[in-house]
Amino acid sequence: MKELPKAYDFRGVEEKWYRYWEEKGFLKPKLDPKRPRFSVVIPPPNVTGKLHVGHALNTTLQDVIVRYKRMDGYDTLWVPGTDHAGIATQNVVEKALAKEGLSRHNLGREKFLERVWQWKEEYGGAIIEQLKRLGCSCDWSRLRFTMDEGLSRAVREVFVRLWEEGLIYRGDYIINWCPRCHTALADIEVEREPTPGHLWHIRYPLADGSGYIVVATTRPETMLGDTAVAVNPEDERYRHLIGKKIKLPLIGREIPVIADKEVDPEFGTGAVKVTPAHDFADFEIARRHGLPFVKVMDEDARMTKEAGPYAGLDRFEARQKVVEDLKAQGLLEKIEDYEVVLGKCYRCDDIVEPLLSKQWFVKMKPLATPAIAAIERGFTRLIPENWKNLYFDWMYNIRDWCISRQIWWGHRIPAWTCKDCGEITVSRNTPEACAHCGSQNIKQEEDVLDTWFSSALWPFSTLGWPEDTPELRLYYPTSLLVTSFDILFFWVARMLMMGLHFMGAVPFRDVYVHALVRDEKGQKMSKSRGNVIDPLIMIEKYGTDAFRFTLVALAAQGRDIKLAESRIEGYRHFVNKIWNAARFVLMNLDGFEKIDLTQAELPRESLWILSRLSKTVAQVRRALDEYEFDQAALTAYHFFWHEFCDWYVEMSKRFLNEGGEARKLAQNVLLEVLETSLRLLHPFMPFVTEEIWQALPHEGESIMVAPYPKPVKEFEDESVEAELERIKEAIVAIRAIRADYNIHPTADIKAIFRAEKEESLRLFEEFSPVIKQLARLSELVLQKGGERPHGAAQAVLSEAEIFVPLEGLVDIEAELKKLAKEEAKVLKELSRVKSRLENEGFLKKAPKEVIEKERVRRKELEEKLEKIHENMKRLKELT
Numbered sequence: 053m054k055e056l057p058k059a060y061d062f063r064g065v066e067e068k069w070y071r072y073w074e075e076k077g078f079l080k081p082k083l084d085p086k087r088p089r090f091s092v093v094i095p096p097p098n099v100t101g102k103l104h105v106g107h108a109l110n111t112t113l114q115d116v117i118v119r120y121k122r123m124d125g126y127d128t129l130w131v132p133g134t135d136h137a138g139i140a141t142q143n144v145v146e147k148a149l150a151k152e153g154l155s156r157h158n159l160g161r162e163k164f165l166e167r168v169w170q171w172k173e174e175y176g177g178a179i180i181e182q183l184k185r186l187g188c189s190c191d192w193s194r195l196r197f198t199m200d201e202g203l204s205r206a207v208r209e210v211f212v213r214l215w216e217e218g219l220i221y222r223g224d225y226i227i228n229w230c231p232r233c234h235t236a237l238a239d240i241e242v243e244r245e246p247t248p249g250h251l252w253h254i255r256y257p258l259a260d261g262s263g264y265i266v267v268a269t270t271r272p273e274t275m276l277g278d279t280a281v282a283v284n285p286e287d288e289r290y291r292h293l294i295g296k297k298i299k300l301p302l303i304g305r306e307i308p309v310i311a312d313k314e315v316d317p318e319f320g321t322g323a324v325k326v327t328p329a330h331d332f333a334d335f336e337i338a339r340r341h342g343l344p345f346v347k348v349m350d351e352d353a354r355m356t357k358e359a360g361p362y363a364g365l366d367r368f369e370a371r372q373k374v375v376e377d378l379k380a381q382g383l384l385e386k387i388e389d390y391e392v393v394l395g396k397c398y399r400c401d402d403i404v405e406p407l408l409s410k411q412w413f414v415k416m417k418p419l420a421t422p423a424i425a426a427i428e429r430g431f432t433r434l435i436p437e438n439w440k441n442l443y444f445d446w447m448y449n450i451r452d453w454c455i456s457r458q459i460w461w462g463h464r465i466p467a468w469t470c471k472d473c474g475e476i477t478v479s480r481n482t483p484e485a486c487a488h489c490g491s492q493n494i495k496q497e498e499d500v501l502d503t504w505f506s507s508a509l510w511p512f513s514t515l516g517w518p519e520d521t522p523e524l525r526l527y528y529p530t531s532l533l534v535t536s537f538d539i540l541f542f543w544v545a546r547m548l549m550m551g552l553h554f555m556g557a558v559p560f561r562d563v564y565v566h567a568l569v570r571d572e573k574g575q576k577m578s579k580s581r582g583n584v585i586d587p588l589i590m591i592e593k594y595g596t597d598a599f600r601f602t603l604v605a606l607a608a609q610g611r612d613i614k615l616a617e618s619r620i621e622g623y624r625h626f627v628n629k630i631w632n633a634a635r636f637v638l639m640n641l642d643g644f645e646k647i648d649l650t651q652a653e654l655p656r657e658s659l660w661i662l663s664r665l666s667k668t669v670a671q672v673r674r675a676l677d678e679y680e681f682d683q684a685a686l687t688a689y690h691f692f693w694h695e696f697c698d699w700y701v702e703m704s705k706r707f708l709n710e711g712g713e714a715r716k717l718a719q720n721v722l723l724e725v726l727e728t729s730l731r732l733l734h735p736f737m738p739f740v741t742e743e744i745w746q747a748l749p750h751e752g753e754s755i756m757v758a759p760y761p762k763p764v765k766e767f768e769d770e771s772v773e774a775e776l777e778r779i780k781e782a783i784v785a786i787r788a789i790r791a792d793y794n795i796h797p798t799a800d801i802k803a804i805f806r807a808e809k810e811e812s813l814r815l816f817e818e819f820s821p822v823i824k825q826l827a828r829l830s831e832l833v834l835q836k837g838g839e840r841p842h843g844a845a846q847a848v849l850s851e852a853e854i855f856v857p858l859e860g861l862v863d864i865e866a867e868l869k870k871l872a873k874e875e876a877k878v879l880k881e882l883s884r885v886k887s888r889l890e891n892e893g894f895l896k897k898a899p900k901e902v903i904e905k906e907r908v909r910r911k912e913l914e915e916k917l918e919k920i921h922e923n924m925k926r927l928k929e930l931t
């Protein structure tokens with residue numbers, strides 16, 4: 053029989069097995085149409101990414117399910133890949149260029165893109181290697197990149213088809229614009245921040261000289277672009293002014309007073325200025341009323357020539373100047389303090405401007421409708437279910453998706469504008485000429501597509517679409533998507549829409565939405581807080597298995613994970629526990645001969661552990677099927693540590709020592725439980741389980757492709773479990789007495805079991821060998837009813853009492869003296885704490901935490917005192 057080294061050293065072991073799995077091809081699917089299939093696409097990390105704890109959780113959960121399904125006989129495919137991450141990657145390369153004193157504009161588009169590709173080849177794979185260290189069992193031969201050839205083809209195909217269907221259009225639209233990054237931003241890329249600001253009340257004179265209207269605004273410089281003043285039609289104050297003209301101050305343009313239901317009479321004065329080119333709500337009002345759009349700010353957030361005397365000023369200078377001029381003309385009625393919500397660019401933090409510009413859009417309503425139905429009808433399940441509400445809320449209020457980005461790194465929009473006829477040609481292949489007039493004077497769109505456009509196609513583009521591949525037919529729809537909630541809309545909803553539209557089927561059956569990983573106090577991890585837990589450092593320190601197990605054990609549905617390094621350290625003890633148990637079993641396997649346990653006549657202790665094993669297997673499977681990751685991990689943990697190691701391994705020593713048939717049976721049971729537990733634990737802890745499994749007698753090449761355990765109904769036995777519970781209860785009670793009375797651990801003691809029922813006594817008699825063994829009894833006396841023994845410690849069980857005569861074991865006088873001393877110490881400390889807590893000055897001045905600490909201390913001391921008194925009482929009763 054093989055022997056395991058004394059201590060488990062994960063270093064070397066992890067790499068060794070990972071290489072073995074890859075070489076043996078276990079990570080690859082079989083493309084076998086006869087087997088049930090299980091497929092997953094990885095949420096592609098950014099090529100700029102470095103593995104953080106969020107990825108670690110995300111991919112570990114996927115790997116747990118993928119390994120479970122693979123072992124359970126499914127033909128399993130897990131497709132890996134990375135995302136080109138448009139703006140993020142471009143920024144990284146631009147920063148590197150800046151260090152060389154260069155910019156992308158110096159280089160030009162082509163040279164710049166060469167640099168980005170170069171960067172991608174050199175650094176873009178780092179995260180992939182890190183995922184391998186985590187043990188992820190992806191099929192790396194199918195590694196995809198959102199800008200590789202196949203995926204780029206899919207992107208073009210989708211763009212062209214949507215254009216042909218009239219679902220893509222180019223138009224003026226008000227968008228979020230970052231003047232520094234020079235790009236449009238999606239709503240979700242704008243961080244909204246409440247900031248102290250002002251509300252300026254400005255007088256707008258009526259053109260006929262009959263008076264003025266006061267409008268209130270938080271952005272006075274935009275007044276230069278006003279094309280109306282709007283009031284609510286129900287507002288009595290303004291009804292007589294509707295239809296009149298205003299002479300716009302500073303600019304002199306005449307604009308109308310209009311009525312619109314959306315105007316809130318409670319805001320400011322109830323009359324609002326309308327600036328369609330620089331405000332989202334005003335854009336909509338202008339569309340409803342056919343107002344002109346006057347753009348007074350350009351892409352650099354400088355004032356345009358439409359801004360008259362303010363042309364060329366930066367937006368903040370313009371604000372100052374406009375306010376000064378209004379004041380000078382006596383048109384500024386008042387300035388109030390007012391909290392404004394500033395939109396900031398998620399990349400560079402610059403203030404975002406709502407700006408009118410030409411952009412490309414996808415019409416979302418027609419795509420959203422089937423995606424709403426798919427969730428409503430349960431074709432795709434969201435887990436936990438409560439994410440549905442947010443999903444519907446978003447989908448019912450969906451706006452058209454602005455898909456163009458003014459950067460270079462990404463899928464360039466396949467549209468060519470004709471300089472002669474002005475028409476647009478959209479094409480799968482680069483066209484030679486304008487499709488409308490035949491002119492060769494055409495120019496491709498400069499913009500690229502939003503990064504999320506290509507990732508929205510991920511579940512089918514990675515399987516070969518638009519080709520009709522065997523992979524696509526076998527593995528689409530995929531079985532499961534594991535994602536964090538923050539990209540539920542960015543990504544998951546869009547994959548649903550695109551999948552339904554182009555494949556006619558949902559892209560995944562189940563979507564498991566996991567929570568955030570926070571620090572142990574529940575705070576967000578961030579560099580500035582210094583509370584970041586780096587997965588690679590944890591793996592280095594504690595091994596991958598301990599790290600993975602911790603993440604899974606903490607992954608309760610719908611609750612954020614509070615991760616502390618101490619938890620990982622704790623689960624490393626579990627890894628060691630498994631190792632030590634395996635060592636014990638291996639050391640006792642000499643002369644091992646395999647027998648069929650379902651046919652054997654086994655002692656009740658062995659029947660008990662086999663029954664527990666079967667039920668544990670069933671529970672772990674159920675939890676995995678329901679994505680109750682924490683329950684799955686903790687159930688397996690509890691069984692292995694607190695039932696197998698704490699009880700059965702101890703019990704088995706008696707049988708092993710007995711030799712003969714008893715030993716043979718015990719060897720078989722130990723091995724059965726250990727080997728099954730390893731397979732049960734493999735999805736959580738792939739490395740240590742493989743290392744041990746390979747040392748045990750086993751069938752097959754790897755635990756990773758061994759069958760996942762199934763419950764064995766023949767082993768399940770309620771009555772044996774109930775019996776063993778009672779026996780364990782008795783042993784625990786005697787151990788507690790030993791501890792309470794400070795009885796030396798090696799001292800042999802006598803115990804008297806008193807019960808009324810014959811049946812209880814029979815049970816204790818039957819199990820007396822194990823009770824004697826594990827409670828260290830020299831003698832076990834069974835007594836039916838009768839007198840309570842004198843001078844004995846007592847424990848009450850369900851349907852029985854246990855007495856341990858203490859004569860000769862405990863020096864009662866000495867024990868009492870010891871307790872009295874302890875009592876005095878506690879009383880002194882307690883009175884100090886109490887007087888502090890009664891001190892008004894202390895209660896007033898001390899910080900809350902300090903007071904709270906003292907209160908906790910008081911409670912502890914009171915409990916300790918109570919315990920001392922109980923012990924004294926018990927000892928006195930013995931004399």
Ligand SMILES: [Zn+2]
Nearest residue numbers: 230233397400
């Ligand atoms: Zn920016």
Ligand SMILES: [Zn+2]
Nearest residue numbers: 470473486489
């Ligand atoms: Zn043309």
